[in-house]
Amino acid sequence: AQSVTQLGSHVSVSEGALVLLRCNYSSSVPPYLFWYVQYPNQGLQLLLKYTSAATLVKGINGFEAEFKKSETSFHLTKPSAHMSDAAEYFCAVRRHGNNRLAFGKGNQVVVIP
C-alpha cells in the first residue's frame, strides 16, 4: 500500500531562513500527494496537493512543493520562514484501491527569532 515517510519529527529554522520539510513516498503507480498544516489547537488545513498536472506545486502562505519521481519525493519548501509558520506539517497520500488518505508522522516546525 502507498505510504509516505517524513524524517525528523522536530525541525528548527531561523526566522527568514529556508524551510525544507522532506516527504518520500512509496508507490508503484503515480501517487496523489498532499501537504497539510496543523496550527496549535486547530484542525488540519490543506497547503497544497500534487495531482500530476505540474511537478512544481504552489500552495498557500508562500509554500511550494516539487514532485520528483526519480527521487520518489515531494518535499515542501518556503524561502523565508515567518514566526507564524510554527506548526505541525503532514505529508499525505491517497492510496490507490481504497483511496484512503494516509498521513506521515508529521514534522513540528519551530521558528527561532
Added chain:
Amino acid sequence: DTAVSQTPKYLVTQMGNDKSIKCEQNLGHDTMYWYKQDSKKFLKIMFSYNNKELIINETVPNRFSPKSPDKAHLNLHINSLELGDSAVYFCASSQGQGLNTEAFFGQGTRLTVV
C-alpha cells in the same frame, strides 16, 4: 461560517463512561470521516461514510460506533471509555473519495479519560 464543526472541543471524562462527539459539515460533501490523533501527533483513519453508508471501518474496538443521520452529520459514540482512548479526534469531509480529493478537517475534540 465554520465548514466542519465538532462539539465539544474538549471532553474530560472518567473511565467506563459513555460519551459522544458530534460533527457537522456545511460544505455539501457526501463523504465524512473520523480520524484519531495520538499523543505523538500520528493521524489514523477510523471510519468513513459516503452518503450515510459506512465504507471504511479500520481496526477499531467495537466500543466505537459512528452514526450518520444524514450526509451532513457524522457522530461518534464511545462506550466504556478507557485510558487509551485519550486522544484528539478529528472529523473531516470531502466531496467524493477520488484520488485527488482533499479532505476538510474540523478543529478536533481533545478527549481525556481519567
